[in-house]
Amino acid sequence: MAQVEIKGDDILLRALQTAANMKAHKAAVQKHGADLQKKAQSNAVFTRGYATGATKRSIKLEITDGGFAAKVTAGTDYSGYLEKGTRFMDAQPFMKPAFDVVQPKFINDLRRAGIAK
Template sequence: MSVTFKGDQELLNSLEKMARTEVYREVVKKNGADLQRKAQQKAVFKKGYSTGATKRSIKLDIASNGLRAVVKAGTDYSGYLEVGTRKMEAQPFMQPAFNEIQPKFIDDLRRAGIVK
């Protein structure tokens, strides 16, 4: 008597895909938290009246069932700080933080076998 399972390769493929998705979620969560921390570190402004409101307003939101991390500053004027205006020089904090974290994120994805 022998037992043969049909569709076992499909099951294995599905399980492997689920495991990869879980690893991806962990990488996104870790790097999202790193980006939030780095943006808060860089949100120190020398010009004008600094209250620390922008730094405190930087929040992390894990979206799309853990597949996307959104880091944003909640103050109404954070965009003006980032890019400046015609009368105010830019004091970027989000883009430099992103530029630091992006290579680490890609390396983590490579180590996890998600990206080649």
Template sequence: MSVTFSGDKELLNALEKMARTEVYKEVVKKNGAALQRTAQRKAVFKKGYSTGATKRSIKLDLASNGLRAVVKANTDYSGYLEVGTRKMEAQPFMQPAFNEIQPKFIDDLRRAGIVK
């Protein structure tokens, strides 16, 4: 008597994909939190009236079922701080934070075997 299984390769592929997705979610969550902390650390403004509102408003949102991390400063004027205006010099905090975390994120993806 013999037993034949069909579809086992598809099942293994699906399980492998699910495992990679979970690993990817963990990497996204870890690096999203690191980006939030780094942006908060860099959101120190020396000009004008610094109240700390922008720093406190920086939040992490895990979107797309954990496949995407969105870090955002939720003050109405955070964009003006980041890029400046014609009368106010830029005091960037999000772009430098992103530039600091991006290589670590890519390295984590490589170590997890998600990116070559």
């Protein structure tokens, strides 16, 4: 009777697992990046001062690092002043509260996919 022995199968399995993890990681980044953008836009409703909606319209999502990172930015020059406030103006945060909601869900998805511990 013939006997077949396969060497290197553990390397192949690790490579396949890594490829699956990479796909899951990219999907989680895309999903939660878009969610962060939507939540930040929904939070960017300002009632004090001159509310024009420019900050809300300027919030953009950029996927970088080959799909492994998402960057959500507000493009107006004064968005930092809205987020943090000044000595004459109270803060009206819109980005940090959105991040605080999305971050645990993102980490949960990474854990479920076996990427984060």
